[in-house]
Amino acid sequence: MPWKPADDLAQSVALEVLLHGPLARVELARRLDLAPATLTRISAELIDVGLLVETPQLAERRAGRPSIPLDVVAEAHYFLGIKLTGDAVMAAVTNLRAGVVNYFELALSSTEPETVVERIAAAAGRAGGSYPIDAIGIGLGGVVAGDGSVSSAPFLGWTDVPLARLVQQATGIPAFAANDLTAFMEAQHWFGLGAGHDNFAALTLGVGVGFGCVANGRLLANDDSGVGLVGHWPLDPLGPMCNRGHRGCAESMLTVPAILRDISTALDRPVDWTEFLSLVRAGQPAATGIATSSGRALGRLIAAVANLVAPSFVVVGGEGVDLAAVSARAVDEGIREQRDPRASTVKVELTSGTNESWCRGAAVIALQGYVLDRRRVASHRPALSSIDT
16 A cells, blocks of 8 residues: 555654654553544554554553554565665665565666666566565765666766666666665664764764765764765875875775775785784784774774764764774774863764665665655656755
8 A cells, every 4th residue: 555644643653663663552652742532533543444453462551442553564675775885786675664575686787877776677577586575776976866866876887877766767766866874874764773863973983974964963974975985085194195186084084995905915915804804803013003093093083083073973984984993902092092071972973884785775775765755756756856855
């Protein structure tokens, strides 16, 4: 069934249950400042149309009859999240709670837009054979406009590609596109470590360094989101040089390629990320020295984020997240170097850096587009708009 609450009030109830359920009716009424009779009427309507369901587990109450919590039917809707790289289309199918139910990858023979769209359509066809896909979300590194057009994606060689529109035309399924860090942040905010929090920040480590921030319950974003500006934040005046000539910036000290370049040079042979982490854990001197230096730089960047935006906590993710784990002591040292001793302790949370997690973020972009734009989805009109969260 479509996600189609009768009005804005019903939409508010459905979203509250989606994001925070299961919830008892009395708690829902309190959260949304609704009269009990109004909430009873709305919840009955949402149950009738199949958007909500009464859960069998009883919630305890101090007096009166037990209250049966309301929840969404997670398996009533499915979304396809796509992560694009230069050589693959990575895909995950999620349910309405962003739980991954299937993951697979398709190779890319070319990064030409026509080829990429064809492979995304193939992924949608494969996923659709097992799950009815309600919307498709695509995440990629680059600048993506609110309508899903890719303004710039250097790793794909793209400029001004209307990706979401092309995918929707090829598949007949509503499609949305966003910068992959934006997608990561939305997933953390709705269903991840940031769920229920109005203020938190995140850093992602991988081919580049990304930064995102949710303040007062909203993701901070503008036309420069996706440029990767934090990648050249200065961290060590004696550090290595990046390809733009900046010494000791985040890109030169925290990205996976930069770290692998340094360890491969030190050992005079190619080293991949898995081996680098193993060498650090084994105490190999060159690997340990690089990890310590990079870990301290990461701590300085975390401290800078905490000093500037005062988040409740900082999430660290991405393919290079294990750097924070193997150099935890150095990270703590870096934070203390740049943090006033009178200030509160910076809380750091590590999250998965797998490709599946990036795809899950893209699926959340699709999920948000689907549940927040009811009229477009109900009619399947190809009018893509930005997501207002």
